[in-house]
Amino acid sequence: MEQIKQVIQGWKFRQFDEGDWLDATVPGTVHTDLRAQGLIEDPFYGTNERDLQWVDKKDWEYQAVISVDHKLLEQDRIELVFHGLDTYADVYLNEQKILTTDNMFRTYRKDIKEYLTEGNHGLRIHFKSPINTDLPKLAALGYGLPAANDDSEMGGLGDQKISVFARKAPYHYGWDWGPRFVTSGIWKDIELVAWSKINIDDFYLNQHNVSQEKAELVAELEVESVSNWSGKLEVSTEAIVWEKNVELVPGKNKVKLDLSIDQPKLWWSRGLGDPNQYTFVAKLINDAQPIAEETVTTGLRSVRLVRDQDQAGHSFYFELNGVPVFAKGANHIPNDSFITEVTEERYRYEIESAVAANMNMLRIWGGGVYESDTFYRLCDEHGILVWQDFMFACSMYPGDQVFLDNVKQEAIDNVKRLRHHPSIVLWCGNNEIDMAWAHFNEHAGWGWKNDYDQATREKIWSDYKKIFHDILADVTEQYAPNEPYWPSSPMASLTDDINQHASKVTGSGDVHYWEVWHGKKPFEDYKTNVGRFMSEYGFQSFPELRTVNTFAKKSDYAIESEVMLHHQKNGAGNQLIRTYMENYLPEPKDFPAFLYMSQVLQAEGIRQAIESHRQQMPYCMGTLYWQINDCWPVASWSSIDYYGRWKALHYFAKASFKDEALIFDQAEEQLNVFVVSDKLEAKQAQLKLTVQSLSGEELSEEVIEIEVKPNQSTQVASFKLSDLIKDYQREEIILTGQLLIGEELVDQQKHYFVHTKDLKLERTQIEIKQLKEVGQFEISTNQFAKSIWLDTEEAGYFCDNYFDLLPGETKVVQFIPRNKEINDSMTIDAKSMADMI
Numbered sequence: 025m026e027q028i029k030q031v032i033q034g035w036k037f038r039q040f041d042e043g044d045w046l047d048a049t050v051p052g053t054v055h056t057d058l059r060a061q062g063l064i065e066d067p068f069y070g071t072n073e074r075d076l077q078w079v080d081k082k083d084w085e086y087q088a089v090i091s092v093d094h095k096l097l098e099q100d101r102i103e104l105v106f107h108g109l110d111t112y113a114d115v116y117l118n119e120q121k122i123l124t125t126d127n128m129f130r131t132y133r134k135d136i137k138e139y140l141t142e143g144n145h146g147l148r149i150h151f152k153s154p155i156n157t158d159l160p161k162l163a164a165l166g167y168g169l170p171a172a173n174d175d176s177e178m179g180g181l182g183d184q185k186i187s188v189f190a191r192k193a194p195y196h197y198g199w200d201w202g203p204r205f206v207t208s209g210i211w212k213d214i215e216l217v218a219w220s221k222i223n224i225d226d227f228y229l230n231q232h233n234v235s236q237e238k239a240e241l242v243a244e245l246e247v248e249s250v251s252n253w254s255g256k257l258e259v260s261t262e263a264i265v266w267e268k269n270v271e272l273v274p275g276k277n278k279v280k281l282d283l284s285i286d287q288p289k290l291w292w293s294r295g296l297g298d299p300n301q302y303t304f305v306a307k308l309i310n311d312a313q314p315i316a317e318e319t320v321t322t323g324l325r326s327v328r329l330v331r332d333q334d335q336a337g338h339s340f341y342f343e344l345n346g347v348p349v350f351a352k353g354a355n356h357i358p359n360d361s362f363i364t365e366v367t368e369e370r371y372r373y374e375i376e377s378a379v380a381a382n383m384n385m386l387r388i389w390g391g392g393v394y395e396s397d398t399f400y401r402l403c404d405e406h407g408i409l410v411w412q413d414f415m416f417a418c419s420m421y422p423g424d425q426v427f428l429d430n431v432k433q434e435a436i437d438n439v440k441r442l443r444h445h446p447s448i449v450l451w452c453g454n455n456e457i458d459m460a461w462a463h464f465n466e467h468a469g470w471g472w473k474n475d476y477d478q479a480t481r482e483k484i485w486s487d488y489k490k491i492f493h494d495i496l497a498d499v500t501e502q503y504a505p506n507e508p509y510w511p512s513s514p515m516a517s518l519t520d521d522i523n524q525h526a527s528k529v530t531g532s533g534d535v536h537y538w539e540v541w542h543g544k545k546p547f548e549d550y551k552t553n554v555g556r557f558m559s560e561y562g563f564q565s566f567p568e569l570r571t572v573n574t575f576a577k578k579s580d581y582a583i584e585s586e587v588m589l590h591h592q593k594n595g596a597g598n599q600l601i602r603t604y605m606e607n608y609l610p611e612p613k614d615f616p617a618f619l620y621m622s623q624v625l626q627a628e629g630i631r632q633a634i635e636s637h638r639q640q641m642p643y644c645m646g647t648l649y650w651q652i653n654d655c656w657p658v659a660s661w662s663s664i665d666y667y668g669r670w671k672a673l674h675y676f677a678k679a680s681f682k683d684e685a686l687i688f689d690q691a692e693e694q695l696n697v698f699v700v701s702d703k704l705e706a707k708q709a710q711l712k713l714t715v716q717s718l719s720g721e722e723l724s725e726e727v728i729e730i731e732v733k734p735n736q737s738t739q740v741a742s743f744k745l746s747d748l749i750k751d752y753q754r755e756e757i758i759l760t761g762q763l764l765i766g767e768e769l770v771d772q773q774k775h776y777f778v779h780t781k782d783l784k785l786e787r788t789q790i791e792i793k794q795l796k797e798v799g800q801f802e803i804s805t806n807q808f809a810k811s812i813w814l815d816t817e818e819a820g821y822f823c824d825n826y827f828d829l830l831p832g833e834t835k836v837v838q839f840i841p842r843n844k845e846i847n848d849s850m851t852i853d854a855k856s857m858a859d860m861i
Contacts, residue, residue, distance in 0.1 A: 028096060028218040032088050032104075032147065035210070040083035040150060051364040053110065053209035054084045054151070067361070068656045069575050071590045073203045077179050080155050080206035087148040090117075090216060092140050099218035100250045102137040104147075108212025111192040112152040118145055128192035128211065129394055129415060129434045131441075151208040155179070158186040161422070167480060170472040171419040172460070173199045173391070179206065188419045191430055194391040195358060200594040201651070201660040205361050222249045222272060224318040226440060227306050229283075231506045234326040236345070239288040241324075243281040245306060247316070249274055255310035257281055261302045270308070290345050291323025291446040293384045294407035295683045295702055299323060301404060301446070323404060323446030329508035331517075337531025338517060340556040341645030342409065342449055348735060350638070350702050351409065351646035352681040353378065353385035354663065355560060358392040361655045368398050373668055373842055374653055375402040377821070380840070381663075381674055382681035385409040387513075387559060387648050390455035391417035394438045403447035410447045411559070411648070413513065414438075414496055416454035420461060420472065423487025431491055435499040443504040451500045451509045453492035456536060458512035459526050461485065468527035493518070510534075513559050529553045534646070536560035540629065541600065546607065550633040551689070554640045561633055562650030562661035563604075564597050565626035565673065566619040568815075571657050571665050581615040592659040601625065601659075610781045610861040617860035622659075624811045624857070627672035627826060628780065630663075634680040635687045638700045641737040649677070668819065668842060672811070672826040679773075679824075684732060686711075686763045688775040695748060695775075697741040699732050699763060707732040709770070711740055712762040715749060718784060718808040720831040723752060732765065745777065755782045758808075758830070774828055785810055785861065790854040799839035799846040805829045809856035816852045819843065 037048035037057050048057045058064045058079065065072045096102060106115070108128060115123040115134070123134050139145070162168065162184055171185040175198025187197035198204035226246040233240040243259045249272040258267045259281055266283050289300035301323045308316045328343040342349045359366040359374065378386060386403065388395055390413030403410050414435060421427070442448060462469030463485045473481050492511045500509040511518060514526035516533035526533050535555030539545040541563050550561070566572070566583075580587040583598045592598050601622050605612075609625055612618040630649050637647035652674075654666040663673035679685075684707075687698040697711065711728040730740040749757060754777040763771040776783060788809040793802040803812065809829045814822050819842035829835060839846060 027223065028099060028216075030216040032090060032214045032216060035086050035088045037084060037086045040085045045087065048086055049364075050086070050210045050214070051108070051212050053207040053211060053362050053364055054079060055205055055207055056362050056365060057209070067203070067205060070587050073205070073590070074178070076205065080179070080208070081153050083153055084151045084208050085148060086151070086210060087146060090145045090147055092142055092145060094142055096218055097137075097140060097142060098220070099137075100220040101135060101223065101248075102140060102216065102218045104134045104136050105215045105217050106132040106134075107214070108210070109149065110151075110207055110209050110211045111154055111190055112157045114150045114152070116146075116148045116150070119148070126191065127430050127434050128190075129438060130191075130430075131437050147214075149210065154190050154192065154206055154208065155181070155186065158189040159184065161189040162186050165422065167476070169420045169422065169484070170460070170470075170475075171197075172470065173197070173418050175204045178204045188421050189427075191415075191434060193358065193363070193393050194415065194417050194419070195655065196361075198593070199391060201357070201658060201662075202593060202655050203361055207362065209364075211364050219316075220250070222247055222253055222308055222316045224306060224308065224316045225276075227304075227318040227320050228440070228443060229304060229320060229322050231324060231326070234288065234290070234324050234345070236290060237287065239283075239285040239324045241283040241285070243283055243304070243306060245279045245318070247272060247277045247279055247308065249277055253310070255308055255315065258307045258309055259283060259304060260307075261285075261304045285324070288324045291325040291404075292407060293344055293349060293409050294379060295382070295384055296344065296347060296349065296407075296704070299405060299407035299446070320444050321404075322444045325446050327449045327507055329450060329510065331532075334531075336643065337556070338533070339645070340532070340534055341642070344409075344449070347704065348642065348645065349384065349409070350641050350735070351385040351557070351648065352634075352702075353383035353387070353408075353648050354652035354677075355389050355648055355650045356386045356395075356652055357389055358655050359653055363393055366396070370668070371396070371398050371402055374664070375399070375406055375408060377664055377668075377670065377674065378408055378652065379406050380821070381678040382683065383408065383677070385411060385646070385648060386652065387411035387413070389413055389417065389651075390415055390452070394442065397441075400442060400445040400447055404445050408447055409449045410445070411450045411452060412442070412448050413452045413455055416457065416491070418456050418460060420457065420484050420488060421491060423483070423490055428490060428495060432495050432499060435496055436503060439499055439503045443507075449507060451496070451504060451507055452513050453496045453509070453511040455513055457488065457492070458515050458524065459536070461488065462525045462527055464520075464522040465525055465527060468525055529555045532556060534559040538562075540633070544600070544603075547604075547629045547632045550629075551636045551691075554636055554644050556644060557646035558633070558637050558644065559646065559648050560650045561630075563626045563629045564594065564601055564659055564661050565622040565671055566601075566659045567654075567657060567665035567671070568623070568669055569616045569619055571667055571669060572619065574667070575657050583615070583618060588659075591657065597659060604629070608779050608781055610785065610857070612860050620813060620855075620860050621857075623672040624780075624826060626661075627676040630673055631676045631680050634677065635689070638680070638685065639687050639689060639698050639737050641700055642735070649673075670821040670825070672813075674821075675825045675827075682771055684763065684765070684770045686761050686771045686773045687737075688759070688761065688773060690745075690775070690777065693745045695743045695745055695759075696739055697743075697761065698737050699730065699740050700737040701732050701734055703732075704734050706734050707765050710764040712764065713741070714760045714762075715752075716758050716760065716830060717752070718756055718758060718830065720808075720833070723757065724748075732763075749777060754778050755784055780810065780857075783810060785856075785858040787858050788856055790856060792852060792854055795836065797838075798848055799841070799850060800836060801839075801852060802834055802836050803829065803854065804834045805831060805856070807831045809858070811857045813855050814852050815855070816850060818847055818850050
């Protein structure tokens with residue numbers, strides 16, 4: 025019955041047809057293997073990226089030995105399964121070509137039984153240069169296609185942008201937060217899989233109708249049989265068993281079995297309930313003996329993308345098990361330029377950091393990779409919803425039949441691999457292409473279409489529609505009917521006219537709002553530009569000094585130094601940070617202070633955005649900032665840097681994403697107070713408002729009885745500023761709001777009546793007292809301290825950081841170690857903003 029599975033190991037590599045064979049790590053890439061052999065310098069250090077662009081112009085080859093014994097040869101089928109070859113490869117068995125590949129994202133299978141005898145067999149893979157392979161395609165097309173982030177200049181190609189021709193990770197060619205390393209290699213395992221009689225190729229639980237009362241499912245199996253076969257299909261979970269008699273014919277068979285579960289334990293996203301899962305086992309049985317078996321773990325849930333018409337346009341939100349969900353989270357990019365470097369621990373740390381920050385959604389952005397099974401499994405386990413882009417971003421693509429067929433098979437492979445994950449609630453065609461091309465609006469978009477005559481425009485748009493309106497829509501409908509499909513993000517609606525493009529903030533669809541940052545608009549514009557679902561927006565900061573020291577020397581400590589500019593892939597980025605900082609924060613005294621201040625700036629700006637989006641719930645039902653993570657150490661929009669260090673933004677997001685939160689909205693001479701709740705039941709609460717001087721003196725206090733309404737934002741109070749702060753100087757006072765439900769302090773927020781740069785900040789003495797529990801500290805100060813940064817050499821994060829304290833106030837913080845064990849002798853340091861100016 026059992027399959028024989030063997031991962032091919034013992035790999036060696038070399039430049040094609042040159043030099044000695046060297047030890048290789050598989051899964052891996054040429055770049056990481058060269059680095060391990062000491063043949064190239066650290067790609068991330070200094071400006072080394074520039075010196076490594078030769079790697080993608082060469083061919084490379086890998087070889088290993090497959091040992092075959094008589095037991096293996098007795099099997100009816102012996103396949104090599106290539107889970108991920110990057111990208112253009114010829115595969116040889118005993119120097120006989122058996123396979124050619126051209127898509128990093130596809131799974132390739134080859135039956136090799138006819139080639140095998142007992143003994144050792146040589147397996148060699150020749151990886152062709154993706155650059156040399158694709159340059160002729162550009163010449164043959166006769167015109168270039170837009171590819172906004174293809175750093176062809178760094179790659180020595182001038183303006184020849186060829187990334188669009190390769191079905192490999194777009195970010196390999198560079199992005200405005202990432203380097204250009206166009207990799208080759210075996211990036212996922214190669215397995216030898218052998219079996220006899222019958223084999224279950226795929227097992228899928230189609231969730232036809234799921235409610236709290238009943239789950240009606242269909243077990244759908246794809247079964248390959250060597251000959252005619254009759255027996256019984258048995259599917260079971262948690263002591264429930266369903267069965268039916270089946271007849272199989274030689275070749276591929278599709279078998280279905282209806283399942284029903286009463287009062288199922290539903291899968292819920294974080295904050296709404298437990299992410300319950302079931303493990304289903306399918307067996308094909310003959311004469312009471314299992315002949316083939318497959319297992320799948322999934323969560324039972326219903327999901328709907330709700331786009332109802334209303335006065336403003338069309339809603340855009342996710343309904344999980346009949347409950348509208350306000351999506352809180354961020355966009356995810358690959359965790360490394362060399363994706364095989366990402367361990368399970370790194371994935372776990374990212375997902376647990378998202379949970380710790382009260383997130384319930386991550387968007388897998390379309391310029392990276394379809395993530396590893398580990399990533400989705402962790403999202404399943406922690407109740408993190410996943411918005412899944414297909415891997416297309418910021419480019420137009422060719423439309424020849426070979427390319428289209430390749431895309432279709434890529435989509436089928438990945439949808440079938442991932443569709444059992446309950447966390448995936450949306451399949452999205454691409455990132456920003458509909459908006460960038462803006463076919464129906466001559467005056468919108470990124471100017472791409474202006475470079476082409478009318479006939480070429482129509483051809484490029486027609487090719488676009490074939491991929492994103494036809495192929496991907498059809499594949500998801502056929503293979504993942506339980507989740508919705510959305511052609512492009514952002515998009516207003518699929519109307520095939522001018523109303524389709526999300527060129528500006530409207531009352532329909534999802535929005536990428538970049539007028540703050542790229543458009544240089546002030547943070548305050550976040551308040552007046554709120555759409556139905558804010559799927560991208562962001563602001564940059566630098567990583568902290570410890571991270572900068574991994575790629576720079578002290579002589580590079582200036583934001584305009586060659587190395588710091590190299591680790592800033594957004595051309596005007598450093599100057600933009602400086603300009604915004606001048607508007608909102610005091611001037612930093614030196615380079616380390618500038619790094620710190622950039623993080624506070626980013627955090628304060630994005631907090632305004634998050635609060636504006638949540639404040640307008642249920643009109644707005646999602647806020648996903650750009651971005652949670654980095655693929656190398658760099659100045660970027662991330663809230664967690666490459667090494668896992670939480671920036672100020674991640675702490676601010678944790679506070680702003682609380683399931684029940686207090687929001688202050690100051691506009692002109694009015695202060696409005698909102699309470700937002702993602703919970704499903706109404707609650708009676710107290711709102712306590714205290715005005716104090718920065719010296720800690722209480723000036724006034726008011727307690728208001730309020731109702732916290734479920735799953736919405738509610739304005740609970742409104743004040744004229746003159747009534748609230750009277751004659752006090754605005755730069756010398758603070759308003760503290762406390763939201764109490766029963767005895768529990770659910771949320772506490774501090775509000776200032778002026779920008780941070782206008783506050784009176786003086787040097788403070790911050791006292792750190794270590795408490796009995798390891799990793800727990802009490803923080804206090806002798807006078808007002810803004811944005812207290814707790815720093816430690818230990819890997820992990822604090823339960824709170826970058827917080828403000830008044831004299832007489834204390835805060836107890838707990839350190840959460842990354843490796844789950846706290847160093848008994850750990851120490852922390854504390855600085856406030858006054859130390860940085």
